[in-house]
Amino acid sequence: MEMDVFASSGAPVEAVGGGSLSDDVREELVAAGLPVVPPEREGRSVGGASVIDASDNAGVWIDWIVSGALSDASVRAMEVGAWQPDGSSMHPAIRQSGTVKFTMRGAMAAILTEAGFxxxxxxxxxxxxxxxxxxRRPGPTWRSPAGPLAGASGYSPGIRxxxxxxxxxxxxxxxVSAHWEDRWPDGAPDRYRVQHPHGTSSLEVPATSVALAADPPEGLGDPTVVKT
Incomplete structure (x- = not known):
């Protein structure tokens, strides 16, 4: 069966900028690896997240659509009244469909809350x-650069x-390596061994003398790139 859904293709997910709230929500769900069902495909046995703008501009409604056989079985069980009114007993298809939808609702809520929604x-x-x-709340997200946190627990070998x-x-x-003096490796190291700027052996420097190359301190000027 053809699955015409918005799904992650393996390409890098670019930062969302200037899009609508619903676009941002879809982007985050896809980044998490969840399929998002285009509105025109809903109700056609395609499973995934349904993301619809609220008619009163209150936000974006999200529901999880179960697909294929499970959807058909649960609908059929509901149509023939295969459940007790007090909920004490129901057809397994109804229970399974509800479990899936509530579980995915909780998962999507956690994902989106962590992403700042x-x-x-x-x-x-x-x-x-x-x-x-x-x-969506303003502030840093998983797309943000490391910023001032860079190096808080030490730079790994190979980092520029x-x-x-x-x-x-x-x-x-x-x-090349990180070194902690007279203590168990925890937090920022005391010293780093780095490749020598002149390309000969290596050089040991205090941790305070090192910054992430992508974000050098202001006033340092254009850094000199040392080939490796």
Whole structure:
């Protein structure tokens, strides 16, 4: 069966900028590896997340659509009344469909909340498997550069760094190893061994003399790239 869905293709996910709230939601769900069903494909045995703009501009409604045989079986069980009104007993297809929808609702809510969205799980009592995304909070996301946190637990071997003081200030080179003095490796190291800026052996420098090459301190000028 053809699955015409918005799914991750393996290409890098670019930062969302200037898109609508629904576009941002779709982007985040796809980045998490979840299929998003285009509106025109809903109801055609295609499973995945349904993302629809709220008609009153209150945000974006999201529901999880079960696909194929499970959807057909649960609908059939509902049509023939195969459940007790008090919920004490029901056909397994109804229970399985509900379990899937509520489980995916919780998963999508957690994913979107972590990505900075304001999510309401109780926006519609008549459709308890849906969730409403009302807005997106400003602030850093997983797409943001490392920024001031870079190096907080040490740079791994192979990371490109900029020497910010000493004889070779401004040179960009590569971390060979990190060293902690008289303590178990925890947090930022005390010293790094880096490739020598002149390409001969290596050089040991204090950790305070190193910054991530992609983000050198202001006032350092254009760093000198050292080939490796």
């Amino acid at each position: 304001d999510v309401d799980l109780d926006a519609d009592d008549l459709q308890p498997t849906t969730l409403l995304v009302r807005s 760094v900029c020497l910010i003081d000493g004889e070779f200030a401004g040179a960009v080179t590569t971390v």
